[in-house]
Structure formats: structure tokens, C-alpha cells
Amino acid sequence: MRRFLSALCVTLLLSTTALAAAPEKITIGVTPFPHGEIMEVVKGLLAKEGYELVIREFSDYVTPNSALAEGSLDANFFQHVPYLENTCAEKGFDLVWVAKIHIEPLGLYSEKIKDYRDLKKGDSIAIPNDGTNCARALRLLEANGLIKVKEGELVTALDVVENPKNLKFIELDAAQLPRTLKDVTAAVINTNFASEAGLIPSKDALLIESGDSPYANVVAVRAESVETPAVRALVKAATSPEVKAFIEEKLVPKGIVPAF
Template structure:
């Protein structure tokens, strides 16, 4: 009898534990508070538009603001965030490969044209020999910035995606290319002759795209995306967030708010 009771008790405990695991998994799959890391402009502003759309679906959106290009991905990988919204596809892929992170994206939301700004020069032809021009120091944005300079006719470069200043093949004006942290570029612009700046940092510094000396082509492949852990891509709350970020309401907001400085990618 004691042996039978012991067996029955073990079975009850196993089922109880199994039930707890299933319940925990269900809660994680159907979570109602979504925590997303984002850059202040335009990402956080766009997510504010998404908040009421998600609320209608029963979700609460919590936005955590970041001002760098590293922490949001490490925080996502460490499950401090459910998603992040600040980066384009090439950067996400390169960063994930370099750091060994299992990250991916769900939807492309917008494109932020990179541009060449200057407080000293009004047009490209004013740029003098030996001028100092700064670009972002991360591989993907640095390569992207160099292509902006090439398109403007200031340099010639080797073919390829992840090019650097070492791949310059022609530099008739002997431009001095300096690599700096992307967030620093607007702050040091006055100390340089010009700088190629990411649109989000340019907007934060009240730099207008219409005043830029050169602007990235509108067919840029650098669409900003909603990044998530691969294991979470098909969870209901991520699907709801992805749908809201590519809604007609968001498209209208981007067009009216940024007037071409940010372009919808959907």
C-alpha cells in the first residue's frame, strides 16, 4: 500500500510540475507588456504612434530609450528587451555575426537618408583641398558614408559592401577622412569642414536635410527594422508589434512629421 501511495504521489507531482511549465510558457508566449529599446529620434517618436494601436489589441508598449548603437542589441540578446528599433539591416547582421548573437528582424519600417553636412560650406564645390570630413566609425555606417562621398564626386572607391577609407582609390582633393562615434558627429561638426551624419542624429541636432551638401540615394538598402531574438519572431506580441509598426497610421505619421527626412519602407 505504501509503495502504491508513493507511486501515485510521484505521478501527481510530475503532472503538477508539467502543468506549471505549460502555464509559464503560455504566459511568456502571450505576454501583454512589450518592452522595446529605441533611439530618441525618430524611432521613439514612431513607437509613440504605435502605443494606442497596440492598446486596442490588449498590449502595453514600454519604450526604453538608448543613445548608442551597441547597448540595445546586447540588452535584447540578454532578454532585458523584447525587441529593439534603431538600426538598419546591414548593421544588425554585422553586429550579430561579430558578437555571436542570435538576432533577426521582422519588418522594415523606414529609411533615414544619410547626408553630408557642413557649417563652413554651402555647396559641394566650396569644399577645399585638404578638408577634414568625418564619418561614423562602425563598419556598415562608415562604408555607407563613404558611398555618399563617392556619389557626391569627392572620392572614388573599390567595389564591395564593407569598405573603409583604406579602399579609397582616388582622392583628388586630398580629403582627410576621420572616423568617429556616430552620436558625436553633430557635436563636433563645427570643428570639422564637413561630416556624413546618420539622419536620426542629424534631426536631434536640428540639422535639416534640405541644407545638406549631398544626400544618400532614396533606393538605399539601409532600412531600419524591428529587431528581435530569432526564437521570438512568431510570438503573438511580436506579430502585433510588427503589424502596428507597418500600419497606415505610422506611414501617414512618417510622411507628415519628417517630410522626406525619413521615408517609409513599407
């Protein structure tokens, strides 16, 4: 009986120890490139701190914020600050950003012309249909003398006040833009979707945002969880020297630069 009780105690002790040592899970939603790759680096760093980072991939810009607000995600990493702020204002989400990670310059791409100055009257340009990226695309074209847009943050194609070439703007979901290159003269595409389609921003973009773009991609969480140990650990890992070195070595050649 003593041997049985001793064995039972040892078993219970080992089980309790194993449970106590089980890592806390942090579930983060990402779009695949480059967010997924960056979070794989973060995952290894968090494992050393006793956290298991579960990475869930999404193919759109809408679902990750809804999932975070509803609680099926603990954080997300796919968007820039203006997009997050605009979504929260529209949807009433109580989400905040906790770390700026990198900048993905928006670029103009084409399979039909080699120089943006070759655009002719009546040519079509596809642009993102979400508020912030639509405005961002129009500002890129404006900065290079193709159009003039009225003042304001969330401008759309309806706010173009000067259009010498009578360019036609087609607003589409950002993820679909690379597929439109066969059908339109050019398209303004987010770097992550351009890279997924095999385009190299530094080489293939006819126009590209400058490095001082304010559209840094951020890690976002629910406001109520900002001060939790898990979020603090996530921020520390995501802004670590290891992550910065990864971005500089692997992603800068693809047009992506660190924001910390």
C-alpha cells in the same frame, strides 16, 4: 458568515478578473528620433490589442542589440539591415529583423561651406566609425565624385583608392558627429542624429542619399520569438496605415520616408 464568504468570493473574482485583463508588456529599445516618435504611435495601437509597449531610449548604436540578445528587451528599433547583420556576425547574436519601417538618408553637412564642390585640398570630413555606416558614408562621397573606393561592402577610409583633394577622414561614433561640425570641414551624419541637432536633411544637407537606399530601419527581435503573438502584434501595429500616415505627415518633411 454567508455575507463574509460572499464578499470574499466577489473580491477574489474581481482580483482574478483584473489579473487576467492585465496587458502583456513588450519592451522595445529605440534611439530617440524618429524611432521613439514612431513607437509612441505604435504604443497606442498595441494598447487596443491588450499590450503595453514599454519604450526605452538609448543614445548609442551598440547597447540596444546587446540588451536584446541578453533578454532585457523584447525588440529594438534603431538600425538598418546591414548594421544588424554585421553586428550579429561580429557578436554571435541570434537576432533577426521582422519589419522594415522607414529609411533615413545619410547626408553631408557643414558649417563652413555651402556646397560640397567647395571642399578644398586637405579638408577634413568626419564619418561614422561603425562598419556599415562608414562604408555607406564613403559610398555617398564616391557617388558624388569626391573619392573612389575599392569594391566591397565594409570598406573604410583605408580603402579609398582615389582622393584628388587629399580629403582627411576622421572616424567617430555616429552620435558624436553633429558636435564635430565646428571642428571639421564637413561631416556625414545619420538623419536621426542630424535632426536631433536641429538640422533639416532636405534643407541643410549638402549631399543626401537617394530615396532608393537599401538601408531601411527595422524592428529586430530574438530569432526564438519571431512567431510569438506579441511580436506578430508589434509587427502589425508598426506597419499599420496609421504609422505610415504619421511618417508621411510628420517625418517626410524632415527627410524620413516610409519603407512599407
